[in-house]
Amino acid sequence: MAPRVRVRAPELIGKGGWLNTGNVDLSLADLRGRIVILDFWTFCCVNCLHVLDELRELEEKHRDTVVIIGVHSPKFVHEAEHQAVVDAVERYGVEHPVLDDPELATWKQYAVRAWPTLVVIDPEGYVVAQHSGEGHAHALEALVAELEAEHGAKGTLRRGDGPYVAPEPVATDLRFPGKAVVLPGGGFLVSDSTRHQLVEMAADGETVVRRIGSGERGFGSGASDGGAPSGGVPSFNEPQGLALLPGGKVVVADTVNHALRSYDPETGAVTTIAGTGRQWMQGQPTSGPALEVSLSSPWDVAWFDGKLWIAMAGVHQLWTYDPGSGTVEAAAGTTNEGIVDGPLREAWFAQTSGLAASADGERLWVADSEGSAVRWVDRDGFVHTAVGKGLFDFGHRDGAASQALLQHPLGVTALPDGSVAIADTYNHALRRYDPASGEVTTLATDLREPSDAVLAGDDVVVVESARHRLTRLRLPESAVRVEAVAHQTQRAATDVAPGRLRVDVVFSAPAGQKLDTRYGPSTRLIVSSTPPGLLAEGAGTGTDLGRDLVLAEGVTEGILHVSAMAASCDDDPANEYPACHMHQNDWGVPVRVVPGGAERLPLVLAGLDG
Secondary structure (H helix, E strand, O other): OOOOOOEEOOOOOOOOEEEOOOOOOOOOOOOOOOEEEEEEEOOOOHHHHHHHHHHHHHHHHOOOOEEEEEEEOOOOOHHHOHHHHHHHHHHOOOOOOEEEOOOOHHHHHOOOOOOOEEEEEOOOOEEEEEEEOEOOHHHHHHHHHHHHHHHHHHOOOOOOOOOOOOOOOOOOOOOOOOOEEEOOOOOEEEEEHHHOEEEEEOOOOOOEEEEEOOOOEOOOOOEOHHHOEOOOOOOEOOEEEEEEOOOOOEEEEEHHHOEEEEEOOOOOOEEEEEOOOOEOOOOOOOEEEHHHOOEOOEEEEEEEOOEEEEEEHHHOEEEEEEOOOOEEEEEEOOOOEOOEOEEHHHOEEOOEEEEEEOOOOOEEEEEEHHHOEEEEEEOOOEEEEEEOOOOOEEEEEOEEOOOOEOOOOOEEEEOOOOOEEEEEHHHOEEEEEEOOOOEEEEEEOOOOOEEEEEEEOOEEEEEEHHHOEEEEEEOOOOOEOOOOEEEEOOOOOEEEOOOEEEEEEEEOOOOOEEEOOOOOOOEEEEEEEEOHHHEEEOOEEEOOOEEEEEEOOOOOEEEEEEEEEEEEEEOOOOOOOOOEEEEEEEEEEEEEEOOOOEOEEEEEEEEOOO
16 A cells, blocks of 8 residues: 555534534544544535435444544534534434534634545544545545555554434424425425425414325335335435426425425325436436436426426536426536526526526526525526625625625525515525515514425415424515625635646545546536636636636735546456546635735645645
8 A cells, every 4th residue: 555644633623512422522532543534514515415425325334433523614604503503413414423613723724625525534643635525435435445454454443333422303293394385275295304204284384284205215106116106105315395287296306316206195106207316427418318317406396487497406507307208408507606697508506496486487586595696597598696796795685686695595485576585594584586676675584594485375484494394474565674784704715926826636536546538538627716807817617637827916805716527437457347436526715815825726626735
């Protein structure tokens, strides 16, 4: 085995303290002898949620040698609240210790630059690898096996139970519900996301009529061929969006199964209509027979312009499903994350999470959560922004839409007058944007992480996710007045020198693999900036993982957006069909241009920067 650079791992510190440990504070000394994987995450980030799911199998297989520690490192102000982290750990089924680090102390100690980032510490307390982004489970598996063999032989590996202590379960009818839809009879169907079920509720929004689903993570239909009930129980995996189709069936965005399911309220039949159950990755098909094309964390669905539209949160796009032809297609977005308007296929989105067709059928409203934005698609094929400034600007400010601020909205609801209600999730508020006046107002506050809302007569019923209930509100004739507040993500800027800046994406293929160059370059690098004028040269797409940028004169600060991808395959000449894996990540790096600043910006995709 090749010798490794030995860097002592910094201590784990976080003002919010520890979760999932039975009120015990942990230190690296407590973990000596174990292989430790630090998962730097924040609960708004869909890529972080993907990594949580990627780690589940590794966590179970190596439970006696590996300890995964989630280091919660917030982006949004709301995510720095301790109770919000407690909620998120339960909401997403995190079954390992979590350090709540609201001030990013451990993030800074480990020089992390992106969500998600994984850092591997060997049993002797040394950092041996770092991985940013998604798709590293196979590399971690190989590295863990290598470390088990090495430290088992040296006598420095300690096996046994880990420090995870499960919290006590709480009895409620709903647990972190995601979305809702009104059924023809006047009741509600709710996605009970944390319990992996659908719940039908009576018109009062409180009485449970029936539950659909086993309550355990799974992908079964519980049905015989054709979807007819066979006595089995269907399974879901953190379902979110719901849409009532013209024929009366409900389409379910089965988010962590990366699939769309059909639920028939009359028969109870559940069938899969789109997705393979595997996450879509770069280079895979973006159109074709719906059951043969992979999806990526579909978060919401809505019927618009004769098709079912899908908020594909995992890749910052909108897709469509055509029930007539049984096909899916990527309809809008490039997979780059940001706020860029224009023709559908040129627009940029940022974790699309909520959809609603306007009452007149002329607009598809979009809650674009990571950009704290509300966008819309018109029937001519263009994307527009109603509210939102960028990935790192958010707050609670009413007034003209050009200066109004939201904080990570997850839902939109078309109102009869042509305006749109916004589930402004991290502001715990219901907001409204009126296209006629161009104004944003606040309809209600003191909600707890509202994630969706539906109309019920003259009322609006809000999915109050972190209070585990549906809340009925009368739409006010006048808006609630709130004190305006604006925020930017508080991450330390990197000081860089004026003029030329070298960006190097560090990538080392996992052991036993190499870059896949059989069909051309296997790497891609995309660079842009906010503001665009920060870069005089170097923006755009290329295949090299290093690039020389030129910073424009007179621009003293901004954000560099860097997206990198690398494909590696098993390095075995005798294998005609080697297994291949995609590694990818997006960085948003705040920079400050100062004399004497760094002339090189290293970004680790996989490996260690030498």
